[in-house]
Amino acid sequence: MRLYPEQLAQHLQAGLAPCYFIYGDEPLLKQEALDALRHTARTLGFDERSRFDADPNLDWDAIFSESQSMSLFSQRQIIELHLPDKLDKTASERLRELLKQCHADLLLLVTGPKLNQQQQKGAWFKALAATGPVIPVFTPDARHFGRWLTQRLQQHDMSAEPEAIQWLAYAFEGNLLGVNGEIEKLTLQALPQPLTLSALQHRVQPQHQFNPFQLFDPLLQGKIKRACRILLQLRIEGVEAGMLCHLLARELSTLQQLQLGLLSGQSFSQLASHFHVWSSRQGLMQSALARLPLAKIQQLQAMLAATDRAVANFDDDQAWRWLHSICVGFLDERLMVITP
Structure with a gap:
């Protein structure tokens, strides 16, 4: 089952699945999804939490032992497992074994990096998807960033005029952490609603951010002005x-x-x-x-x-x-x- 970050809150109203896999390259959305899952788990009595990194030195037996142990003071626990960029054969097999150990008093939260199509065809990914929801977290692209900003402002009981949204999208493209921080600051200023372009330009410092891979789609589309803008920003970012x-x-x-x-x-x-x-x-x-x-x-x-x-x-x-x-x-x- 594929679940997107904006669908998670509604999903959690019906309770927790035994396992969740959150993967992608957007740190804000990944952290918020994890926080929502942890909060819901705590309200349901999952009071203990252990974290492991699936690197070559990981003692998988320790995870299996942890997954079956019961504390005197807590009967429900969370095990968080962070996957590396590539999962070797041994780790893939042990992960699939671990998924078979899930039970009502154990919540398994697995996080990982952005995955290509070949990785999503792997046996370990399919096993995760069969056990619980998989949640991809990606930075909204230029076409959808304005809608994301509008929704984020609404979460803070704010709104903005269309040209103000357009300016925010330009000023913070690729930097959700930056724009989220600015929105939180704006909530403290009790500004008249909807926010105007002038109000934002006087109070917000642009902080757009790109990665090298974002250069190619505009080039292939022939959107040269946008590609040159990204190229300049990449140079500024080092x-x-x-x-x-x-x-x-x-x-x-x-x-x-x-x-x-x-x-x-x-x-x-x-x-x-x-x-x-x-x-x-x-x-x-x-x-x-x-x-x-x-x-x-x-x-x-x-x-x-x-x-x-x-x-x-x-x-x-x-x-x-x-x-x-x-x-x-x-x-x-x-x-x-x-x-x-």
Whole structure:
């Protein structure tokens, strides 16, 4: 059963499942989900809590012993287990054994990182999903961030005008912890409702935040202004140009292979399956392929090679100029003069 964070409160009104798996890369939503589960568990008499990390040094026997032990003063307990980025075969098998030990006086809270589609097909993930709800926690993307902000303000008995919501979404994109802190500060100021753009701009300092992977979807969509904004913010946040080179090389290689396959008469669906393009990204790839012929992709690869040389020569400014030129180059099929 898949359960989203905004559905958790209603779910808990009906009681607790024996196990929950919370996974993803959004720290605020993950912490809030854990806090809600812990609070509900305490009201139901789960007074003891133990935490374990599923690293190579974990003593799984200690967890099994803990799961079957009963304290003199407490008969219900919570065991929290944090999973690493990758789960080896032994850990996968022991986790599935642990899930079979769940009973009415034990609540198992499992947390983990963001998972790819292959990991979600693993036996251990399927076992978790069969035992209790799985709760993915991700940062809302630009399309849904405004709605998330509106709901978050409503939770604090506040509202905001549409242009104020739009400004908040721009000012805090990718940084839920930051905007949540600002909203909590605003609740203490008893401001007139709905909040106006002017009121927010005078009281709130923008704190948007991005990760390198957020650069690629706007590029594939041809949203170059947004991509350049993300690129600038990544530089401000200290992301290394070399890391972006590595990630861009992978994206351009995939585009090149797909375009070559299309030119040879293969269907996109066959190519997407062969090159393991996620279904959620296939539309983005098709959009880019329709806009970027093979010659343009090859030119972008040549520009990326120049970026790599700048990185190797420790010319950071030149590397970032090349990266900006590459972003602009995703706009359409026109070839560019290769001078950043």
